[in-house]
Structures are given as structure tokens and as C-alpha cells.
Amino acid sequence: MEAQFLKELPTLLYELEAAWSHALEPASPPSALDGFIHRAHSLAGTSGTLGQPALGRHTKEIECLAERLRQTEGPVRSELAARISARIRMLKPQSPQVAEGQETAEEDGAALSGSSRTKTADGQAPCLLLIENDPRVAAELSEQLGHFGWDVVRCARTQLDRMLDARRPVAIISDEILTEGHSSDPRLGPSTQRLATHTPVIIVSDRWDWDSRLAAVRTGADAYLTRPLDIHRLADLLDKLTGEQPQDAYRVLILDDEARSGDYYAEVLRGAGMHAVAISEPRRLLDSLNEVNPELILMDLHMPDCNGIEAARIVRQDERYASVPIVFLSGESDRQRQLSAMGTGADDFLTKPIGDTYLVSAVELRIARFRSLTALIRQDSLTGLLNRIAFDLQVEAETSRASRSGSPLVLAMLDIDHFKRINDTYGHPVGDRVIKSLAQLLRKRLRRYDIIGRYGGEEFTILMPDTPLAAAEKVLNELREQFSLLHLSSVGDQFHCTFSAGLAALDDHPSQELTAVADAALYEAKRLGRNRVVCADTGIG
Known part of the structure; x- marks a missing residue:
């Protein structure tokens, strides 16, 4: 059924657009x-059922806007119609894969070619501007940062102003050497100060002294590093200064038996960049929890078939959602009743009517706090990646999704080669830097x-949704080669590391065995000599 739906999808989208064009005609009834x-309602429901949840959510938004349009007159009606037209234009050029919620082909290609960064608003790839006198140092620094996905553009001091007019970098790295006796008047002063008002500036210098650092501060520099330069520390710093850690949209599930109210709140939250889904029937709550995986549940208190207190207790029965914030949104004004309701497992109570700005702020604050607390539980303290328990939960969820939709999925196990030798030779702090x-x-x-x-120690795991085994093997081999080219250092001594990897595809193995099969493929890669990638179906039969 999924395959047939994907085949018919272009026709369904065309018919939806045609129906909208007909509805816009002045003489239309x-x-x-x-x-x-x-x-729109039919397409939204079918898409969610047949493995296209993102398309379903998008079409549901169109349906909700059209419902509001039917109830609205005056200038607001024209605004709603324009918003519906814009959303339909977004649907028209999409392939089924994009509608399903995958990245664009361009971004998938970037992953294969070794660049996962998005473009800037002007359509250019984000770049680092490097000002370095020594061509050899500049070439090496560009190469090493390139392994981490940065597009490095080298620039002479005399070209800085012209470069800033032509292209806005996400950060600048300068080898600014302060003139002796003129620490308050560095040679790059005017240009650096101009740039610092918009873009992070990192100064790299041979000097450690107070006057040099003070001069860097006075030029507006954000950081000051000394040689020999630790490339991994620089990469960490660039992440922090440029915000190169994109956040997914906040996920909110709304339960309100008044469908118009729920749809309105969802539209307000979507306008603030959140992924919000509204339902009006409590019986749909369990399915919606699995589909949305909410980070906050906004729930009406007084509903006819099942009140909010009962619905909250049902949510809390599932340990996966035991800590997800539940906020009652109701016209109940009696403070004692509010407190009693919160005593059943809810986290807060918001009183209707509520302003749009206050609603957005209240939801954002609670989800931000939820994410912070969740990160402490789910993340590995050294790397910031998922820890083993959190990763295994993700495997369970993703394999279930992939099995339902019939989409490919690959699990990879990685292990740094000869890691014990690294620890024994250079010490555990250096070993930690290798892991990072x-x-x-x-x-x-x-x-x-x-x-x-x-996964533990020097072992890593990767789950690659919507990825055939051959594509995953190519990506892992590129990663393996890039890692082997990184310059790692310890007290002036440089060395290189490699890793081995084992891959297993969900198409070829049961979901409950996927991790064990990938681990066996990793063992085979080690047995064959390390620094290689082995696929379970070809490497170990």
C-alpha cells in the first residue's frame, strides 16, 4: 500500500492544488x-498512515488553515488564503522522500561528500576567513579544519575589507602579531573591529603576555589562542562561537476537545517555529504520542468523555513519557482545583484566555528546561553524544519506524584502533582528546x-535512517579516511589514528539482532587487519 501511495502522490498533490485554485475563483460556491x-483532510490522514508523517503534518496544517478560512471574513481572510497558497507551493515540488521528512538531495549529497553544513541566507556555503602569513601553516590549518567540515577561505590582510564586502564569514581566524610597543594599536585594528561587531574573531599568536591579550580584547576579538595550536580545541571553540549545533524544533502535542481552540494554539506555536499537533479526541492520544514524541503536552482539563486528569494518568502509565511536562490549559480559575489537578501528574496550569506571546514563552521555557534535564541523563559526559542506554532506546524506536514504513536503515559500530597503545604511550588525557x-x-x-x-570506551555507534547499505558503507569509508588524516598531538609530538567499523542493515537482519550483527562485523574488520569497514552481509556471510 505504501508503494502504491507513493506512486499516486504526485497526482494527489496536483488534485489538491487544483481544488485550491477552484476554491479561490470569485464565482466559486x-x-x-x-x-x-x-x-486536504483525506491526504493528511492517508499520509500519516502510509509512512509519510511529515507530509501528513504539513497537509494537516493546510486543512486547519482552510477550516479557519471558512469561518473568517475581512482582511484576515486574505491573509489566511495567502498562507495556504504558500504552503501548497511548498508541497508541489517535493518528492515523496522529501515529504517523508528526509533532508534534500543536496544535503544528502553533502553528507556523502563530507559536508553537513547548510547554506547561509544568501545561498553560499558558510565559510571561515583565515588570515595567516605563513603559507605552509595556512595550508595545514585549512586542511585540518576541512576534515571537520569547514570551508576555509584564505585572505591577505590587504584584502580583508574587500572580502567582507563580498562574503560574510561565520568566523575569522587571524594570526595577528601585535607590533612591539604598540599593543593597543594592532595592524588589523580597523578591519577587525568592523568585523567583530558581526562575526566571531579568533586571534592566534605566538605571544602569551598581558599586553598582547589586552590588545586582542580591545580589537573586539572573542578568543585568543597561542601556538602550538590545538586543532581540536579550535574546532570546539568554533562550534561554541558560531552556534554550529542546530536545534530541532520543539515538539508539542495539544489535546483540547474544542478543535478550533486546539488548532489555534497549534498554529500560534507553529508560528514560533515549533512542531505542534492538535487533537480533539482523547482516544487518539496514545497514537499521537508515538507519532509526535512530544517534549510537552498541552491539555484541556474539562473534556466530556475523558477529563484531563484521567488523560494525564494514562500518559504517565507509559514510562517513555513519565518525565514529559504536562501543562493543563483550561478556563478553570479556582486555584484549589488547579492545585488538585496538578497533583495528579501535571507540571503546570495555564488559565484561558491566554495571550499568544505568553503561551509561546511558557512552552519554550518548559521545553528548554526539559531538554537540559534530559541531556544530563542521555548524553555521554566526555563527548556530548548519546550514551549507550539512550542510543539503544533510539535503535528500538527507529527500527520500529523503518519496519512499518519499509525504509532502509543501517547500524554501524566503530572502534578506535590500538586505543590501549595510545593511552599507554601518551596518557589517558590524550586518549580522551582522541575520543573527542x-x-x-x-x-x-x-x-x-x-x-x-x-557505546563505551573507544567504541561508537551510528544509526543511519533511510540509508541503503552501500551508501552507508561509502560514508563510513570517507569518515575513516578523514579521521586517519587528522593531526593529533601530545607535548609537541604528532600522531595519527584510525578506526574500524562494522555495518548491519535492517533489510538483512531482524531488528533485535542488529546491534549484535554490526558488532560481529566490527570484530571481523579487526581480524582482517583494522582500519577498514566490513558489511555484515559481505564480510561475515
Whole structure:
């Protein structure tokens, strides 16, 4: 059924657009809009059922806007119609894969070629501007940062102003050497100060003294590093200064028996960049929890068939959602009743009517706190990746999703080669830096929706949704080569590391055996000599 739906999808999208065009005609009867709403409702439901949840959510938004349009007159009606038209234009060029929620082909290609970074608003790839006198140092620094996914553009001091007019870098790295006796007047002063008002500036210098650092501060520099330069520390710093750690949209599930109210709140939250889904029937709550995986549940207190207190208790019965914030949103004004309701497992109570700005702020604050607390539980303290327990939970969820939709999925197990020798030779702090370096590389080079974990010690795991085995093997081999080129250092001594990897595809193995099969393939890669990638179906039969 899924395959047939994907085959018919272009026709369904064309018919939806045609129905909207008919509804917009001045002479069209009210039934034209009703027909469009019916088509949108049908497509939204079918998409969610047949493995296209992102398309389903998008079409549901169109349906909700059209329902509001049917009830609205005056200037607001024109605004709603424009918003519906814009959303339909977004649907028209999409392939089924994009509608399913995957990245664009361009971004998938970037993952294969070793660049997972998005473009800037002007359509250019984000770049680092490097000002370095020594061509040899500049070439090496460009190469090493390139392994972490950065596009490095070298620039002479005399070209800085012209470069800033032509292209806005995400950060600048300068070898600014302060003139003796003129620490308050560095040679790059005017240009650096101009840039510092918009873009992070990192000064790299041979000097450690107070006057040099003070001069860097006075030019507006954000950081000051000394040689010999630790490339991994620089990569960490660039992540912090440029915000190169994109956040997924906040996920909110709304339960309100008044469908118009729920749809309105969802639209307000979507306008603030959140992924919000509204339902009006408590019986749909369990399915919606699995589909949305909410980070906050906004729930009405007084509902006819099942009140909010009962619905909250049902949510808390599932340990996966035991800590997800539940906020009652109700016209109940009696403070004692509010407190009694919160005593059943809810986290807060918001009183209707509520302003849009206050609603957005209240939801954002609670989800931000939820994410912070969740990160402490789910993340590995050294690398910031998922820990083993959190990763295993993700494997369970993703394999279930992939099995339902019939989409490919690959699990990879990685292990740093000869890691004990590294610890014994250079010490455990250097070993930790090696682990962090591989973690950085994986984060930078893989796609945003790939799931990465540290499984323990020097072992890592990667879950690659919607990825055939051959494509995953290619990506892992590119990562392996890039990691082997990184310059790792200890007290002036440089060395290189490699890793081995084993891959297993869900198409070829039961979901409950996927991790064990990938681990066996990793063992085979080690047995064959290390520094290689082995696929379970070809490497170990």
C-alpha cells in the first residue's frame, strides 16, 4: 500500500492544488472550499498512515488553515488564503522522500561528500576567513579544519575589507602579531573591529603576555589562542562561537476537545517555529504520542468523555513519557482545583484566555528546561553524544519506524584502533582528546538526522535512517579516511589514528539482532587487519 501511495502522490498533490485554485475563483460556491478541505483532510490522514508523517503534518496544517478560512471574513481572510497558497507551493515540488521528512538531495549529497553544513541566507556555503602569513601553516590549518567540515577561505590582510564586502564569514581566524610597543594599536585594528561587531574573531599568536591579550580584547576579538595550536580545541571553540549545533524544533502535542481552540494554539506555536499537533479526541492520544514524541503536552482539563486528569494518568502509565511536562490549559480559575489537578501528574496550569506571546514563552521555557534535564541523563559526559542506554532506546524506536514504513536503515559500530597503545604511550588525557576528536568528526560529517552514540570506551555507534547499505558503507569509508588524516598531538609530538567499523542493515537482519550483527562485523574488520569497514552481509556471510 505504501508503494502504491507513493506512486499516486504526485497526482494527489496536483488534485489538491487544483481544488485550491477552484476554491479561490470569485464565482466559486462555498462547496468548492468544502471540497478542498475534504481533499486536504483525506491526504493528511492517508499520509500519516502510509509512512509519510511529515507530509501528513504539513497537509494537516493546510486543512486547519482552510477550516479557519471558512469561518473568517475581512482582511484576515486574505491573509489566511495567502498562507495556504504558500504552503501548497511548498508541497508541489517535493518528492515523496522529501515529504517523508528526509533532508534534500543536496544535503544528502553533502553528507556523502563530507559536508553537513547548510547554506547561509544568501545561498553560499558558510565559510571561515583565515588570515595567516605563513603559507605552509595556512595550508595545514585549512586542511585540518576541512576534515571537520569547514570551508576555509584564505585572505591577505590587504584584502580583508574587500572580502567582507563580498562574503560574510561565520568566523575569522587571524594570526595577528601585535607590533612591539604598540599593543593597543594592532595592524588589523580597523578591519577587525568592523568585523567583530558581526562575526566571531579568533586571534592566534605566538605571544602569551598581558599586553598582547589586552590588545586582542580591545580589537573586539572573542578568543585568543597561542601556538602550538590545538586543532581540536579550535574546532570546539568554533562550534561554541558560531552556534554550529542546530536545534530541532520543539515538539508539542495539544489535546483540547474544542478543535478550533486546539488548532489555534497549534498554529500560534507553529508560528514560533515549533512542531505542534492538535487533537480533539482523547482516544487518539496514545497514537499521537508515538507519532509526535512530544517534549510537552498541552491539555484541556474539562473534556466530556475523558477529563484531563484521567488523560494525564494514562500518559504517565507509559514510562517513555513519565518525565514529559504536562501543562493543563483550561478556563478553570479556582486555584484549589488547579492545585488538585496538578497533583495528579501535571507540571503546570495555564488559565484561558491566554495571550499568544505568553503561551509561546511558557512552552519554550518548559521545553528548554526539559531538554537540559534530559541531556544530563542521555548524553555521554566526555563527548556530548548519546550514551549507550539512550542510543539503544533510539535503535528500538527507529527500527520500529523503518519496519512499518519499509525504509532502509543501517547500524554501524566503530572502534578506535590500538586505543590501549595510545593511552599507554601518551596518557589517558590524550586518549580522551582522541575520543573527542572522533566525536567531533562524526557530528560534523554526518547528517542531522543520523543518530550517534558513544557505546563505551573507544567504541561508537551510528544509526543511519533511510540509508541503503552501500551508501552507508561509502560514508563510513570517507569518515575513516578523514579521521586517519587528522593531526593529533601530545607535548609537541604528532600522531595519527584510525578506526574500524562494522555495518548491519535492517533489510538483512531482524531488528533485535542488529546491534549484535554490526558488532560481529566490527570484530571481523579487526581480524582482517583494522582500519577498514566490513558489511555484515559481505564480510561475515
